[in-house]
Each structure stands twice: as C-alpha cells, then as structure tokens.
Amino acid sequence: DADVTQTPRNRIxxxxxxxxxxxxxTKGHDRMYWYRQDxxxxxxxxxxxxxxxxxxxxxxxxxxxxxxxxxxxFSLSLxxxxxxxxxxxxxxxxxxxxxxxxxxxxxxxxxx
Amino acid sequence: AQSVSQHNHHVILxxxxxxxxxxxxxxxxxxxxxxxxxxxxxxxxxxxxxxxxDPLVKGIKGFEAEFIKSKFSFNLRKPSVQWSDTAEYxxxxxxxxxxKLIFGTGTRLQVFP
Numbered sequence: 109d110a111d112v113t114q115t116p117r118n119r120i121x122x123x124x125x126x127x128x129x130x131x132x133x134t135k136g137h138d139r140m141y142w143y144r145q146d147x148x149x150x151x152x153x154x155x156x157x158x159x160x161x162x163x164x165x166x167x168x169x170x171x172x173x174x175x176x177x178x179x180x181x182f183s184l185s186l187x188x189x190x191x192x193x194x195x196x197x198x199x200x201x202x203x204x205x206x207x208x209x210x211x212x213x214x215x216x217x218x219x220x
Numbered sequence: 221a222q223s224v225s226q227h228n229h230h231v232i233l234x235x236x237x238x239x240x241x242x243x244x245x246x247x248x249x250x251x252x253x254x255x256x257x258x259x260x261x262x263x264x265x266x267x268x269x270x271x272x273x274d275p276l277v278k279g280i281k282g283f284e285a286e287f288i289k290s291k292f293s294f295n296l297r298k299p300s301v302q303w304s305d306t307a308e309y310x311x312x313x314x315x316x317x318x319x320k321l322i323f324g325t326g327t328r329l330q331v332f333p
Contacts, residue, residue: 208254213262
C-alpha cells in the first residue's frame with residue numbers, strides 16, 4: 109500500500125465551488141506539506157504543518173486553507189475555486205524539516 | 221530569499237548519450253540538496269540526496285550528482301541514458317533553519333531510442 113495517499117485523484121469543478129483535497133500518510137511523519145505544480149514553474153509550497161497544532165503559510169497560500177485533523181491527515185481546501193487554481197496538487201511528508209520529503213500521487217484539479 | 225535555478229528546461233538525447241543537468245542555488249549557509257524525478261503520470265520520487273560527506277553522491281538507476289560548494293552547484297549526471305529515463309527532473313534545496321524545500325522549475329528530459 110502507498111505510504112502517502114491523496115483523494116480524489118482527479119476533480120473537475122466550476123468557478124466558485126468549494127473543494128477539499130485530502131491527504132493521508134502511514135509513514136508516521138510529523139511534517140506534512142501541500143504543493144501545487146504548474147508547467148514550467150516547478151513546485152510551489154502552499155501550506156505546511158509540523159504537527160497537529162502547527163500550520164504555516166507557504167509561498168502561495170492566498171485562496172487556500174488547510175486543516176490538520178490528525179498526525180496522519182492534512183486537508184487542503186479551496187473556499188471558492190477559480191480557473192487559475194487549475195493545477196496538479198501534491199501532498200508530501202517528512203520526518204524532520206531537513207530530510208527527504210515523500211510525495212503522494214497527486215490530485216489533478218480543473219476549475220472551469 | 222533562497223532560489224534554485226535549473227537552466228536546462230528541455231533536454232533531448234539519444235539512448236547511450238551522456239547526461240548532465242545543471243542546478244545552482246542561492247544560499248550561503250549549510251544546505252541539504254536533492255534531486256527528484258517525476259516519470260510521466262507519476263508522483264515525485266527521490267533520485268539522490270546530499271547532506272554531508274563525500275560531495276559525489278550516487279543515487280538510483282545509475283545517476284550521480286556532485287556538490288561543488290564554491291560554485292553553489294549540484295549537477296546531476298548519468299554516463300549513458302536509457303529511454304526509460306524520460307522524465308522531469310527537479311533539483312531542490314533545503315537550507316538549515318528554514319524548514320522549507322525550495323524546488324527548481326524542473327528539466328524535462330526526453331530520450332529517444
């Protein structure tokens with residue numbers, strides 16, 4: 109079984125809709141991250157969390173919010189989706205900040 | 221602010237050709253360095269990493285990278301590429317005490333038989 113899972117894997121939605129992307133991990137890591145990937149831009153950090161009570165904004169947090177429901181779960185929400193949020197979204201985990209990050213399979217989100 | 225530059229955006233090679241992908245970063249302190257690979261339709265996977273010690277790091281699938289501190293570089297190399305190496309390659313840097321991994325924009329490698 110995959111260590112980092114994301115649901116849904118694909119989602120098409122309309123402008124203005126609220127969307128939640130979910131991430132779960134079985135690696136036992138404290139640190140979790142949400143990135144978006146756009147062609148030619150690499151990965152940009154949206155939010156990150158070092159434990160259940162710790163949430164931090166990344167480079168591009170505007171228009172997004174997160175919830176760390178448990179050590180193993182980290183959800184990303186788009187309160188009112190807009191077309192330029194169409195992207196591939198990845199969740200990642202790490203044991204400590206300086207160590208390897210392990211990525212989930214990604215969620216492809218299309219906002220019409 | 222930290223940044224990571226990958227100057228080769230798209231590289232096209234024939235099988236058995238040698239590969240070198242450039243990666244430069246801007247940060248003067250201690251760093252951890254990573255190369256990730258993303259095969260078509262898949263998630264990012266760690267190719268290799270450098271934390272300390274021997275600056276020549278060997279990774280999976282015959283890849284290696286050399287950390288040259290004076291040049292702020294961490295170039296990825298493979299002596300002979302295969303068609304299965306077709307993928308996007310990302311360099312990433314984690315500077316101590318910053319808690320974040322900064323990615324380059326990626327290099328798309330296409331290998332033709």
